[in-house]
Amino acid sequence: MASTARDAVVQEEIVKLLSLGDIRLNGDRPWDLQLHDERLFDRVLAEGSLGFGEAYMDGWWDCPALDQLIFRAYTADIKRQLRPWRLASHVVKARLLNRQTRRGALTVGRRHYDIGNDLFSRMLDPRMIYSCAYWARAETLAEAQEHKLELVANKLMLRPGMRVLDIGCGWGGAAQFFAERFGVEVVGVTISREQEELARQRCCGLPVEIRFQDYRELDEVFDRIYSIGMFEHVGRRNHRSFMQVVSRCLAGDGFMLLHTIGGNESATNVDPWMERYIFPKGYLPSAAQIAASAEGLLTIEDWHNFAHDYDRTLLAWHTNVDAAWSSLESHYDERFRRMWRYYLLACAGSFRARGSQLWQVTFSQGRGAAESYSPPGIR
Numbered sequence: 001m002a003s004t005a006r007d008a009v010v011q012e013e014i015v016k017l018l019s020l021g022d023i024r025l026n027g028d029r030p031w032d033l034q035l036h037d038e039r040l041f042d043r044v045l046a047e048g049s050l051g052f053g054e055a056y057m058d059g060w061w062d063c064p065a066l067d068q069l070i071f072r073a074y075t076a077d078i079k080r081q082l083r084p085w086r087l088a089s090h091v092v093k094a095r096l097l098n099r100q101t102r103r104g105a106l107t108v109g110r111r112h113y114d115i116g117n118d119l120f121s122r123m124l125d126p127r128m129i130y131s132c133a134y135w136a137r138a139e140t141l142a143e144a145q146e147h148k149l150e151l152v153a154n155k156l157m158l159r160p161g162m163r164v165l166d167i168g169c170g171w172g173g174a175a176q177f178f179a180e181r182f183g184v185e186v187v188g189v190t191i192s193r194e195q196e197e198l199a200r201q202r203c204c205g206l207p208v209e210i211r212f213q214d215y216r217e218l219d220e221v222f223d224r225i226y227s228i229g230m231f232e233h234v235g236r237r238n239h240r241s242f243m244q245v246v247s248r249c250l251a252g253d254g255f256m257l258l259h260t261i262g263g264n265e266s267a268t269n270v271d272p273w274m275e276r277y278i279f280p281k282g283y284l285p286s287a288a289q290i291a292a293s294a295e296g297l298l299t300i301e302d303w304h305n306f307a308h309d310y311d312r313t314l315l316a317w318h319t320n321v322d323a324a325w326s327s328l329e330s331h332y333d334e335r336f337r338r339m340w341r342y343y344l345l346a347c348a349g350s351f352r353a354r355g356s357q358l359w360q361v362t363f364s365q366g367r368g369a370a371e372s373y374s375p376p377g378i379r
Contacts, residue, residue, distance in 0.1 A: 010041045017081055021072035030065035031072055037061070048082040053273035053346070057339045066342065067315070070349025116331060117194055119340075120171070122324035123317045127173030128198075131229030131259060132310040132358045141316040144309070149177045152226055155302065155362050155375050156255050158182040162223040165189075165249060167215045168230025172199025172208065179206040187222070189213040218245055223254050231260035235283050236268075239293035247297040252365050255373065256298065261310075262287060262357040278343050290361060299366030301373040307351050307358040314348035 015025055024032045037060035043051035055061055063069045073079065124130055125142040133144030134151050152174070158164070160183030166175050169188025172195075178184050185207040190196050191214060199210045215230075216238075225246055234242050246256050263284035270283055285293075287303075294300065321328075321340060329337070350356050364373060 007038070007041070010045060011038070014041045014044060017078050018073075020078055020081075021069075021076035023069055023072055031063065031068035033069060034062045034064075035060075044082070048272070049079055050272040050276065053277070053339075053342055056342050057277075057335050059338070066345040067311075067348040067352070070346045071352045072349075074350055074353035074355040117171070117198055118331060119321070119328060122328065123321045125173075127177065128171040129173045129228075130170055132261075132306070133313045133316075134306065135309045135312050136306075141313070141320075144313070144316075145173075146177070149174055152228070152257055152259065152360070153178060153182055155360065156224045156226060156257055157375050158184050158224060160184065163187070163221075165218070165222040165225040167218075167225065167227035167246075168233070169195070169199055169210060170229070171195050172202040172210060174226075174228060175199070175208045175210070176203050176206060179203065179208050184224070187211065189215055189218065215245055216241060218249050220249060221251050222249055223251050225250050225254070225256040226259070227257075228259040229261075231258055232279065232282050232284060234285075235281065236285065236289060239285060239289055243293045243297050246363070247365070250298075250363075250365055252367050254365065255301065256363045258290070258359070258361045258363065260285065260290075260359055260361075262290070262359050264355070264357065274343070277339055284356065287357075287359070290359075294363060298363040300361060301364050302360075302362040302375075304360040305357055306360075307354060307356065310351040310356070310358050311348050314344050314351070318344040318348070 018025065018033065026032065026035055037055070037058075040052075040055045040060045043055050043060075047054070056066075120128060120130065125133075125145045127142075127145060127149075129145040129148070132148070133141060134148035135144045136147070138144035138147050156164075158178060162184045164178060164184045164186045166186055166188035169175055169186075169190050172188060175186040175188045179186050186203075187209045188199060188203075189211045190199065191212065193212065196210055196212045203210060231242065250256055261284055263286050266286040266288050267284075270279075275282060291300065318341065321344070325337065332340075347356070351358070362373070
């Protein structure tokens, strides 16, 4: 009897939290949570967002419009209401340890980017650009990613013959684009073996060099530098080191563009579900942290936020994976499918609620020899 009474109290507490975002248990609206296992209530109270995400992976609950549910939960700030005791060690480790050492940084390459080019090739656009697209004048994902790359090129004022560094080059799509369209020479570095191999194939015959190399090892001069979707893996204890590398490698009259997801606050830890299953050792920098890391090293020339475009990008990726699943299911089980769906749609909901930001920040050396920053017309 006591256990039954306690279960009722726990369920009431969860229902009350969900109601803050106008989310109902077993309701008939697309964003309502459909319960399959009542153990969900204890799991969420004990483990917070980690337990909530794992319970979805395990099939304990469903939602027809998962992105809408997460959007409402973020808007109502439900996550902040939970104080799961089992995550205390996670918070302590995030505060005290540098988990993005050179050895530790290889983890994300192995556990995320190396899981299979078959998945990423079906999810992404033909160039396999794994970062927020730019939808201002685009109708398709391929157009939006190409417009994003044009935006980067214009902000960097690329010119033929320039030597350009790509920190975190992915599968080589950006390096290929800039070499073909703007006549520049590109050096791309990555810590993913799968990305390295495919990037070399993609850029074969172009003035592009792909290296398996940690960014901290770089010590050579480039006319331009860009980093698209990599800074989230640097870690807050290494932000300054990253900017020091940029400063020593950037020509006196050069420019650097940083394209990164950002957080609204200078936090000390990350979402535990995302850290465990998607981006191990990842961290979202705040605006204050980015500015502080560059202070005395680089000058901020421009700061552009188009976070709303990531919502649409993530939905496009989810649609692609869903459409291609019949060709993927022999390599990935149903739990992985639910995990990947939760990742994409939860992130879409977060960006829609402006729980996360997407920034492009342009830097210069800030010296008297630097040319005036006056990029051509931007789409």
